[in-house]
Amino acid sequence: xxxxxxxxxxxxxxxxxxxxxxxxxxxxxxxxxxxxxxxxxxxxxxxxxxxxxxxxxxxxxxxxxxxxxxxxxxxxxxxxxxxxxxxxxxxxxxxxxxxxxxxxxxxxxxxxxxxxxxxxxxxxxxxxxxxxxxxxxxxxxxxxxxxxxxxxxxxxxxxxxxxxxxxxxxxxxxxxxxxxxxxxxxxxxxxxxxxxxxxxxxxxxxxxxxxxxxxxxxxxxxxxxxxxxxxxxxxxxxxxxxx
Amino acid sequence: xxxxxxxxxxxxxxxxxxxxxxxxxxxxxxxxxxxxxxxxxxxxxxxxxxxxxxxxxxxxxxxxxxxxxxxxxxxxxxxxxxxxxxxxxxxxxxxxxxxxxxxxxxxxxxxxxxxxxxxxxxxxxxxxxxxxxxxxxxxxxxxxxxxxxxxxxxxxxxxxxxxxxxxxxxxxxxxxxxxxxxxxxxxxxxxxxxxxxxxxxxxxxxxxxxxxxxxxx
Numbered sequence: 001x002x003x004x005x006x007x008x009x010x011x012x013x014x015x016x017x018x019x020x021x022x023x024x025x026x027x028x029x030x031x032x033x034x035x036x037x038x039x040x041x042x043x044x045x046x047x048x049x050x051x052x053x054x055x056x057x058x059x060x061x062x063x064x065x066x067x068x069x070x071x072x073x074x075x076x077x078x079x080x081x082x083x084x085x086x087x088x089x090x091x092x093x094x095x096x097x098x099x100x101x102x103x104x105x106x107x108x109x110x111x112x113x114x115x116x117x118x119x120x121x122x123x124x125x126x127x128x129x130x131x132x133x134x135x136x137x138x139x140x141x142x143x144x145x146x147x148x149x150x151x152x153x154x155x156x157x158x159x160x161x162x163x164x165x166x167x168x169x170x171x172x173x174x175x176x177x178x179x180x181x182x183x184x185x186x187x188x189x190x191x192x193x194x195x196x197x198x199x200x201x202x203x204x205x206x207x208x209x210x211x212x213x214x215x216x217x218x219x220x221x222x223x224x225x226x227x228x229x230x231x232x233x234x235x236x237x238x239x240x241x242x243x
Numbered sequence: 244x245x246x247x248x249x250x251x252x253x254x255x256x257x258x259x260x261x262x263x264x265x266x267x268x269x270x271x272x273x274x275x276x277x278x279x280x281x282x283x284x285x286x287x288x289x290x291x292x293x294x295x296x297x298x299x300x301x302x303x304x305x306x307x308x309x310x311x312x313x314x315x316x317x318x319x320x321x322x323x324x325x326x327x328x329x330x331x332x333x334x335x336x337x338x339x340x341x342x343x344x345x346x347x348x349x350x351x352x353x354x355x356x357x358x359x360x361x362x363x364x365x366x367x368x369x370x371x372x373x374x375x376x377x378x379x380x381x382x383x384x385x386x387x388x389x390x391x392x393x394x395x396x397x398x399x400x401x402x403x404x405x406x407x408x409x410x411x412x413x414x415x416x417x418x419x420x421x422x423x424x425x426x427x428x429x430x431x432x433x434x435x436x437x438x439x440x441x442x443x444x445x446x447x448x449x450x451x452x453x454x455x456x457x458x459x460x
Contacts, residue, residue: 050362077368087363091382100377101367146363153367 001026001188002047002157007056009042016042018212020056024157029189031199031220034209035235040192043209044161047190048072048079077105080150084162086142088134088149094121095130098149105153113152120148124178140171144178151182158182160191196239200224208232248424249433252416259416260437266330266412267399267441270337274398275391277338278345283375285350296346303343308404312336316408333405341398348390352383385456392449396442403438413437 002024009017016039024030032040045051047058049065049072058065065075089097098120099113108116121127124144134142143163150158160179164172176198183189183202193199199206199220206223208216208231216223216232224240227233249256284296303311315336320326327335356379364374384391406415417434421427 048366050366073365073368073370076366079366081363081366083359083363083366085357085359087357087359089360089363089378089382091385101364101369104373104377105368150367 001028001061002190003057003059004047005057005059007043007046007058008054009039009046009051010054016212017046017053020212020214022207022214024188024190026156026188027186029183029187029191029202029204030207031203031205032190032192032207032209033194033196033199033235033239034207034215038209039212040209041161044159044190044192047159048076048081050081073105077153078156079159080147080153080155080157081159082143082146082150082161082163084165086134086139086146086166088142088146090134093131093133094126094137094145097134097145098152101149102152116152117148120151121145123181124148138171139167140174143167143171143175147175147178147182157188157190160189160193162192162194164193164195194239196224208235210235244429244432245426246429246433248420248426248430252420252423252430255411255416255420256413256433256437259411259413259434260441262330262410263399263402263412263414263438264441266333266337266402266405266410267395269334270341270402271395271398273334273338274341274345274394277342278349279380281342281346282349282353285346286353300343300346303340308336308340308401309407311340312404312408315339329405329408329410332408333402333410337398337402337405340401341394344394344397345391348387348394349383351390352387353379355386356382388449388453388456392446392453395445395449399442399445400438 002022004020004022007017007020008015020043032043034040042051046053053066056066060075060078063070065072089100092100095114095117098117099108099110102108102113102116103110118127118130121130124147126141126144126148129137129141129145134145137145147158147163163179164175167175172195176195179189179191179198180202191198191203201220203220205217206220207214208223208227208229210231216227216229223232224236227236281296281300284292285300287293312333316329316332319332319335360378360382361374364378365371369377402412403414406412406418409415413434417430420430424430
């Protein structure tokens with residue numbers, strides 16, 4: 001579904017991604033782990049061109065999305081993204097947050113958009129917050145709404161950029177639960193996270209990144225129980241120790 | 244102090260007030276429209292648009308309004324070959340002037356919005372202009388409302404300067420009444436009070452608008 005070939009990204013002098021070759025299959029849940037500064041988020045943000053790659057190809061169902069001829073907005077419609085800082089639109093109600101893009105981009109009628117929104121809000125258990133404004137919500141609620149907002153565009157892939165890192169510990173669970181359900185429903189997902197429990201339980205494949213490269217990748221139990229590479233061992237040892 | 248001249252001249256003052264309000268209203272409305280355009284140009288990646296907007300803003304901020312007014316008043320007919328009503332020249336001059344200040348206010352407002360907002364909008368598939376219109380500018384406006392209200396009040400006060408090209412605004416009325424009655428002082432007091440009533444009403448309206456926009460906070 002997504003094929004990444006020799007992806008490089010430079011921020012001025014800083015070489016953040018040093019040649020990444022990856023493939024994400026339909027329905028697969030890929031979890032990206034690694035120390036901070038390893039390029040995980042940059043890699044994820046390249047997938048919908050929030051960062052413009054310096055070099056390489058990103059093929060989405062065969063089309064190179066980096067090619068300027070292809071409409072990036074059309075591509076982004078198919079790719080939902082969830083951010084660490086939620087980034088809900090604070091000047092709109094929850095309902096408007098969720099219905100805005102289906103109405104404006106897909107020209108969906110008000111009634112239909114509302115229907116879609118309430119179905120999603122029901123699924124995450126927040127239909128009663130439809131008329132609230134984002135800053136009346138807790139962090140966990142905000143992030144669940146952000147997921148619903150992305151899903152309202154019926155994306156084919158969901159990208160998660162450290163979705164639980166800005167949450168209070170007691171709210172991490174409710175967000176991970178929504179993500180787990182999503183994965184079970186067969187959504188293709190790429191998740192950058194520090195939640196090793198989630199990676200183990202939900203991930204089909206785990207990528208370990210360090211210094212701009214994918215050092216090691218495998219099914220979760222192998223990565224966590226039998227890491228091959230010294231740096232993976234070191235990292236897994238540290239994070240699992242913290243548990 | 245003797246204000247008995249008012250019985251004779253109050254209609255003139257009211258006409259003056261109407262013209263001052265018309266002048267300020269149109270200048271501010273057009274100023275906001277041009278100001279948004281200038282701010283977006285200045286924030287764009289296109290070096291020509293950016294350079295134009297930046298130099299325009301610097302020029303307007305760096306020259307006196309009186310000079311700008313004369314340039315428009317005497318220059319416009321010469322360049323276009325057409326005669327414009329005085330009020331029109333006044334509105335153009337004030338618009339061009341306030342647009343530059345409003346552009347800077349709007350630019351600051353847009354820059355004050357967290358870049359995650361633009362990213363979230365773009366990640367949903369919104370094109371840049373749509374994201375600006377629905378996400379960034381509404382939030383920016385809320386933040387800059389106090390500064391914008393300030394600029395509106397400045398425009399109303401600065402509009403007194405157009406009396407110099409013969410527009411019958413409050414200031415010009417005061418000058419005429421001064422000449423006719425040989426009273427140098429009282430007609431100005433009346434003008435000052437009228438300006439104050441207009442600006443004070445406006446600042447209260449702006450405060451109400453701010454409160455309404457704060458519902459989401």
